[in-house]
Amino acid sequence: xxxxxxxxxxxxxxxxxxxxxxxxxxxxxxxxxxxxxxxxxxxxxxxxxxxxxxxxxxxxxxxxxxxxxxxxxxxxxxxxxxxxxxxxxxxxxxxxxxxxxxxxxxxxxxxxxxxxxxxxxxxxxxxxxxxxxxxxxxxxxxxxxxxxxxxxxxxxxxxxxxxxxxxxxxxxxxxxxxxxxxxxxxxxxxxxxxxxxxxxxxxxxxxxxxxxxxxxxxxxxxxxxxxxxxxxxxxxxxxxxxxxxxxxxxxxxxxxxxxxxxxxxxxxxxxxxxxxxxxxxxxxxxxxxxxxxxxxxxxxxxxxxxxxxxxxxxxxxxxxxxxxxxxxxxxxxxxxxxxxxxxxxxxxxxxxxxxxxxxxxxxxxxxxxxxxxxxxxxxxxxxxxxxxxxxxxxxxxxxxxxxxxxxxxxx
RNA sequence: CGGGCUGGAGUAUGGUGGCAGUACAUCUGCUUUGGGAGCAGAGAGACUGGGUUCGAUUCCCAGCAGCCCGACCA
Numbered sequence: 001x002x003x004x005x006x007x008x009x010x011x012x013x014x015x016x017x018x019x020x021x022x023x024x025x026x027x028x029x030x031x032x033x034x035x036x037x038x039x040x041x042x043x044x045x046x047x048x049x050x051x052x053x054x055x056x057x058x059x060x061x062x063x064x065x066x067x068x069x070x071x072x073x074x075x076x077x078x079x080x081x082x083x084x085x086x087x088x089x090x091x092x093x094x095x096x097x098x099x100x101x102x103x104x105x106x107x108x109x110x111x112x113x114x115x116x117x118x119x120x121x122x123x124x125x126x127x128x129x130x131x132x133x134x135x136x137x138x139x140x141x142x143x144x145x146x147x148x149x150x151x152x153x154x155x156x157x158x159x160x161x162x163x164x165x166x167x168x169x170x171x172x173x174x175x176x177x178x179x180x181x182x183x184x185x186x187x188x189x190x191x192x193x194x195x196x197x198x199x200x201x202x203x204x205x206x207x208x209x210x211x212x213x214x215x216x217x218x219x220x221x222x223x224x225x226x227x228x229x230x231x232x233x234x235x236x237x238x239x240x241x242x243x244x245x246x247x248x249x250x251x252x253x254x255x256x257x258x259x260x261x262x263x264x265x266x267x268x269x270x271x272x273x274x275x276x277x278x279x280x281x282x283x284x285x286x287x288x289x290x291x292x293x294x295x296x297x298x299x300x301x302x303x304x305x306x307x308x309x310x311x312x313x314x315x316x317x318x319x320x321x322x323x324x325x326x327x328x329x330x331x332x333x334x335x336x337x338x339x340x341x342x343x344x345x346x347x348x349x350x351x352x353x354x355x356x357x358x359x360x361x362x363x364x365x366x367x368x369x370x371x372x373x374x375x376x377x378x379x380x381x382x383x384x385x386x387x388x389x390x391x392x393x394x395x396x397x398x399x400x401x402x403x404x405x406x407x408x409x410x411x
Numbered sequence: 412c413g414g415g416c417u418g419g420a421g422u423a424u425g426g427u428g429g430c431a432g433u434a435c436a437u438c439u440g441c442u443u444u445g446g447g448a449g450c451a452g453a454g455a456g457a458c459u460g461g462g463u464u465c466g467a468u469u470c471c472c473a474g475c476a477g478c479c480c481g482a483c484c485a
Contacts, residue, residue, distance in 0.1 A: 009436085011422055012423080016424090016477095018478075020478095034477090085485075088485085089485060091483090091485075092485095150484085359448060361446035381445070
């Protein structure tokens with residue numbers, strides 16, 4: 001992609017109506033734009049990042065046997081009355097059709113999926129099944145805050161697993177746990193598996209927490225066995241590790257994902273049952289596995305940056321390489337175009353700063369702000385050799401070598 | 412939902428009870444090109460409603476919006 005064709009501009013100064021680091025950086029660098037509190041447009045660079053995050057998540061869900069679908073965001077009132085959550089869920093956005101009928105904007109999808117599955121599950125032979133989607137969710141937060149960390153409209157992956165018995169459900173819980181560990185590893189994000197409250201559904205569940213002062217959660221992280229537990233559920237708020245008895249430190253963290261058993265709760269509401277081998281009717285037992293993909297983008301921006309701007313992990317950076325042409329001489333321009341075309345032909349994802357009449361300083365400053373981890377410069381200085389300057393973000397080292405050689409080593 | 416702060420050009424901001432200024436961005440022209448360039452010119456702005464006043468962008472009240480603190484957070 002050429003920067004000259006990118007309509008979304010960077011800002012020289014951070015926005016005055018944002019305080020949180022992720023919102024400031026993402027808006028200033030032109031990744032997102034606020035429409036109203038907790039409601040953001042994903043601009044081209046932001047959408048690239050979001051898609052990369054979601055594809056990493058998607059890949060692991062598929063590996064774990066997940067089947068992807070896309071449910072509606074608009075939910076009829078009737079579905080939510082079945083579970084009593086039309087009244088009980090206070091963050092529910094409610095809306096009316098002009099032509100009759102009341103709806104909710106979906107904050108979660110049990111009400112839709114359970115009614116959907118009545119048609120598809122009737123025998124133990126139909127189980128287990130693992131269904132997920134990556135979708136826009138709506139929650140009427142009383143106080144949206146901190147940019148993408150607590151939004152009214154946000155992106156989320158939610159997988160629901162359905163089983164013939166609790167044992168199989170617990171088996172799959174462990175599968176998901178491993179998947180989540182793998183996801184965060186691939187995202188380049190350090191997430192701490194943390195024992196957490198399962199709300200009304202179960203005694204225990206697991207959250208994946210990223211240490212940050214911007215976090216709303218407090219967790220106890222054991223210095224000896226590395227077990228973590230959310231302060232909410234720690235016995236008497238005791239920071240002593242409940243696993244090994246070691247000393248735990250209290251840290252602030254942001255919840256990136258949460259996995260927990262739903263058991264038979266909604267199956268009971270919707271009468272979602274199946275016949276077992278003996279022909280006996282039983283309720284389906286389920287698990288729920290959520291991961292906020294747009295929040296993950298906010299978390300990365302929150303925890304990975306320096307004074308000059310964002311620093312994306314390699315796997316989620318909007319592009320692999322930021323190519324900058326310095327100067328406007330025809331020679332430089334020609335060399336830049338040639339290199340850009342070659343890189344594209346090689347399948348390299350490259351953001352090419354081909355903007356005319358921009359000074360070197362401005363281009364470098366924008367590159368720093370945008371935070372693609374690898375940068376190449378074409379200029380008068382580099383024309384004599386068959387090479388360009390390559391620089392890893394946040395590193396003073398400048399190497400001169402052919403870009404292809406470097407990229408081969410880089411992967 | 413309670414409390415606090417804020418509301419002015421695309422962005423950021425100074426000043427002000429009396430014709431609304433500056434920087435960057437934008438447009439025109441020329442120069443410049445390895446860390447947010449220079450000169451000349453141009454366009455572009457006070458959240459809404461009420462009050463005080465001869466006169467309100469400025470003071471007061473209300474609403475709305477944004478941010479922050481708290482409560483809440485399937």
